[in-house]
Amino acid sequence: MKVREIPFETMEGTETSLSEFEGKAVLVVNVASRCGLAPQYETLEKLQRRYGDRGLQVVGFPSNQFLQELRTNDAVKEYCSTTWGITFPIFDRVRVNGRHEHSLYTELKKTPDVDGKAGKVQWNFEKFLVTPEGEVHRFRPHMVPDDPMVIEAIEASLPS
16 A cells, blocks of 8 residues: 555644655654654644645644653644644654554655664654655654755755
């Protein structure tokens, strides 16, 4: 199954997939509200505002895999909205590693990072850019969303 076709749930419990964003580059990020990297939310929102009209869609998947996420979807939504002013979609919680990991992450994790290493998500705020053609680029958690390598990959994947 292609990455864009793998189903997942919205916070409201309806099923969707990345195919909802057909023709767009999608930046998939596993997020966590209580993480020291949570300020990346602000930069992710800036990317959404800067490139959204040109074909980028940022999406967040809360994960308590590293024990740093709030308990409920409502709490996550409120935190994202009031603390960071997030306008991009935040979906239902997922597991990103292990036996019960979400199939979207099983597929995304096959992609190697800039050092050629695939495998486990290392921490919160790992980023995967899915191009409109389905190619995946991987950026580890400590690479900030506006790092020149991320920006270059985003700009190269935007529709003309």
